[in-house]
Amino acid sequence: MKNILYASLIAFSLFFAQSSKAQVSVNINIGSQPLWGPAGYDYVRYYYLPEVNVYYSVVNKNYTYRKGNKWITRSRLPREYRHVDMYRTHKVVINDNRPWHNHNQYYNRYSRNKHHRSQVVIRDARNKGNGHNYNGKHKEKRKHGRDHHRDNRRGDR
Numbered sequence: 001m002k003n004i005l006y007a008s009l010i011a012f013s014l015f016f017a018q019s020s021k022a023q024v025s026v027n028i029n030i031g032s033q034p035l036w037g038p039a040g041y042d043y044v045r046y047y048y049l050p051e052v053n054v055y056y057s058v059v060n061k062n063y064t065y066r067k068g069n070k071w072i073t074r075s076r077l078p079r080e081y082r083h084v085d086m087y088r089t090h091k092v093v094i095n096d097n098r099p100w101h102n103h104n105q106y107y108n109r110y111s112r113n114k115h116h117r118s119q120v121v122i123r124d125a126r127n128k129g130n131g132h133n134y135n136g137k138h139k140e141k142r143k144h145g146r147d148h149h150r151d152n153r154r155g156d157r
Helices: 002-019 099-113 122-126
Strands: 046-049 054-057 062-067 070-074 092-094 137-141 147-151
Touching: 046 099, 062 099, 092 099
Parallel strands: none
Antiparallel strands: 046 054, 046 092, 054 062, 062 070, 137 147
């Protein structure tokens, strides 16, 4: 009788041990973001480039852009976009799946930012002594040695 009691107690405890495992999922892709991406983001699916209405997939490393009436995806941008300086053009982080399906929404929201050039990119945020740190904040020295931070993601300068 004791053996049955111990066996059922062990089976019962194993059942609860299996069901009490927590599921935690953390998505971080800092190392896979291109150096021209905006600084301060742990995870990015897409960058929207309002200057040229192009989406860049950080995960797949390809571009989706409109050609005629269709959205096409390629590993490189076509020649008509060669003037775009990826380090200077404004990028918007979008973590939606297939954001071009909601292009009108993104265009209406972000097209006014297409000529902003004040965004800090990862390459520049990694350089020491330039007044920026990796979280996208602009670090400004003021009187009395105090540091003041402004959010630079909205183009505040």
